Amino acid sequence: MDYNKLSKEELIQALRTLERDLEKEQQNSSEWEERAKKFKADHANYKKKEGERKETWKNEAQKELAEEMIEVMDNLERAILSAKQDSALLQGVKMVSDQLYEKLEERGLEKINAEGEEFDPRFHKAVEKKEEGRKVVEQKRQGYIFKDKVLRESEVVVGDE
Numbered sequence: 125m126d127y128n129k130l131s132k133e134e135l136i137q138a139l140r141t142l143e144r145d146l147e148k149e150q151q152n153s154s155e156w157e158e159r160a161k162k163f164k165a166d167h168a169n170y171k172k173k174e175g176e177r178k179e180t181w182k183n184e185a186q187k188e189l190a191e192e193m194i195e196v197m198d199n200l201e202r203a204i205l206s207a208k209q210d211s212a213l214l215q216g217v218k219m220v221s222d223q224l225y226e227k228l229e230e231r232g233l234e235k236i237n238a239e240g241e242e243f244d245p246r247f248h249k250a251v252e253k254k255e256e257g258r259k260v261v262e263q264k265r266q267g268y269i270f271k272d273k274v275l276r277e278s279e280v281v282v283g284d285e
Contacts, residue, residue, distance in 0.1 A: 187275070190232070190270045191276075193224060194268055197224060200220065200221040204217055204218055232271040233268055234270075235268060235269075236268060236274075236277070236278045238260045238263045238267065238278040239260055239263050242259060242260075243258045243259065243260055243280070247277055247278060248279075248282075249277040249279050249280065250280060250282045251264055251265075251280065252282070253281070253282050253283060254281055254282070254283030254284075255283040256284065257282065257283045258282060259283065261284070262280065263279070264279040265278065266278060
């Protein structure tokens with residue numbers, strides 16, 4: 125449009141039309157900007173929740189693996205205790221047992237140290253009582269914790285010190 129050929133009234137009308145169009149476009153732009161902000165916030169929330177889900181899944185998988193490996197460690201311990209002599213084979217089995225526990229410990233597994241401790245039913249399971257008292261005098265079976273959750277209580281003998 126050639127504005128030089130328009131009258132004053134036509135210029136005023138064209139200016140008003142342009143101002144209305146500009147206002148509509150600014151409003152449209154604001155709406156798209158709000159949509160983009162909402163999408164960005166939704167995406168950030170999705171990423172956060174997905175990260176939490178992944179972490180939960182990872183921890184659960186590690187916990188299940190630790191539970192299964194506890195049985196393997198029990199069997200290795202039985203093999204070590206049943207050995208009659210200090211042989212190279214026995215040393216190898218001890219090394220494997222130690223390495224297995226070390227790797228599981230790096231991922232959050234802890235042994236429950238029971239002997240000499242006050243009996244605590246959250247961590248200990250009494251399988252025998254020798255005298256009156258609440259001290260753990262002997263540990264019959266090792267207990268384990270994985271990232272603050274008890275996987276298996278220590279089986280213990282309770283009595284006086």
